[in-house]
Amino acid sequence: MNPFEIVVIIVALGILGGVVKQYFDSRGDIEASGKERQRMQARIDEMENRIRVLERIVTDDNYDLKRQFRDLDDKK
DSSP: OOOOHHHHHHHHHHHHHHHHHHHHHHHHHHHHHHHHHHHHHHHHHHHHHHHHHHHHHHHHHHHHHEEEHHHHHHHH
């Protein structure tokens, strides 16, 4: 085996090692993004629940009455 072939093999192994490392690193990103998606979905569910509560408060008849009283107090 001449020195040129050895250099080519070393370079090929270096490139192959980089490709394999990139492959395994990207698999970790997929798992992390799955966890991130779950966290974001939990946050969205929490926000939807809060919006439902706010809608219920705003559409309640007593809320409008309280707002009218507050408006009367502000005019004084």
